[in-house]
Amino acid sequence: MKISTLIFISIFFILLMFSITTYVNYKQSEEVRSNAEFLSQSGNIVRQSNQLQRNILYMERGLKRYVSIRENYLLQTIDTTSLENNSLLNELLSIIPGNSDQLKRLTEIKNLYNQWFEEFARPIMKIKAAKDSVKQNFSILHIENSLIEDSLNHLLQQAFRELVNVEYANRLQRRTILERSEQQTKLVSISLTGLSIIVGFVIAMFLARHISKRISKMVNMANNIAESNYNVQVKDKSNDELSELSRSLNHMSEMLEENITLLKRKNLELDQFAHIVSHDLKAPLRGIDNVISWIEEDYLNEMPPKLQEYLQLIKGRVLRLENLIQGILSFARIGKDLNENEEINTSDLVREIVENIPEKDGISVVIGNNMPVIHSEKIPLSQVFANLISNAIKYHDKSKGEVKIYSKENTAYYEFFVEDNGPGVDKKYHDKILIIFQTLQERDSFESTGVGLAIVKKILDDRKEQIKIVSEPGKGFVFSFTWSKI
DSSP, rough: OOOHHHHHHHHHHHHHHHHHHOOOOOOOHHHHHHHHHHHHHHHHHHHHHHHHHHHHHHHHHHHHHHHHHEEEEEHHHHHHHHHHHHHHHHHHHHSSTTHHHHHHHHHHHHHHHHIIIIIIHHHHHHHHHHOOOOOHHHHHHHHHHHHHEEEEEEEEOOOOOOOOHHHHHHHHHHHHHHHHHHHHHHHHHHHHHHHHHHHHHHHHHHHHHHHHHHHHHHHHHHHHHHOOOOOOOOOOOOOHHHHHEEEEEHHHHHHHHHHHHHHHHHHHHHHHHHHHHHHHHHHHHHHHHHHHHHHHHHTTTTTTTTEEEEEEEEHHHHHHHHHHHHHHHHHHHHHTSSOOOOOEHHHHHHHHHHHOOOTTTEEEEOOOOOOOOOEEEHHHHHHHHHHHHHHHHHHSSSEEEEEEEEEEEEEEEEEEEEEOOOOOOGGGTGGGGSTOOOOSSTTTTTOOOOOHHHHHHHHHHHTTTTTEEEOOSSSSSEEEEEEOOO
């Protein structure tokens, strides 16, 4: 299975778990809302039922008092209360769900109330309009007796108690169901969340181990390749994205092995070719130089000045070609010779190099007092100093000049400077003079192979060091290069 597919399935599963958890919580919130609405409605039913019950009791007491004291304001209060009772009954009928036992009980209460009102309350309320005192006294007496023995009020109170008790029981049942549902919801939510976390952790650990282990193999392979061990392979039997990368790395290793082997063979052939060609070229050059020397020894006085000039020109070209061959060989050998590190007093090294360079009238060399003692390879450092110093002296164009060699210490490396007050060169030519066979003067006007600074650049590049040039026309050169302490 591909890693992307495995990650997709893992994320989908975790999202599914959280979606189920969210759905369960949503249903629970709906149930809580429904229960809150039920409790609110139940509270209204209980409150209005109690109010209706109190109103009926109030009317009953009012009627009894009216029978006793005959105060008309009591009948007005009872009449107002009866209107309020009708409103309460209508409101209760509207909020109690249809086809429920509570609705049947409320209907029974309504019927009992209407019966009580028509048979007992209304006749008393009509006494006020009667003019016959005998009839009035009779009616009052009849009603008093009826109120004492009447059982309708008892039935009403019993019906109210049943209504309220059932409502309280329903509320208690709802609360019990809600608490049970909350417990179940908490259990389901915690279980699903825990399961999601565990599954996510297991998948993450599996992917981390699965991927990191295989990546570690690839890193080891890359390190082996960096250490020039190209005959390495990564064994991967899976069939995913990392398997494709492993196959690509294996193919790359194979190609590197082939190309490096081919490159080594070509380099060996080039080295052999360079030595053979240089040997074969030097032999005839020495022969030409010997012949010219013999001609000068035997016929110098007999040759016209022009012929002598031509012979000197030939000798100069022979010398240039011999130096060029030697420079090419030196350039080709850079980085191939293994030199051991040794303690080097750079001040003594530079002084020895200056002594072996042909002097030029009017040019003085100054060696700084801050030249360090370092532990490094002597031969490549000598080549760098020798080429920079010899160039500074050779190309100096003034009758009196100075070449300075000094250094500056940094944290991880030394920086050496070779400075002169010679001709200098425009900034656009700074890169050109570091390229092999590139010179800024005509070869016929100045003997130069164009290899010296190229050798410097190659030695420093081979050791990952830096070289900088600061120069302007007429203001000389400042060559600076770094040399690591380790």
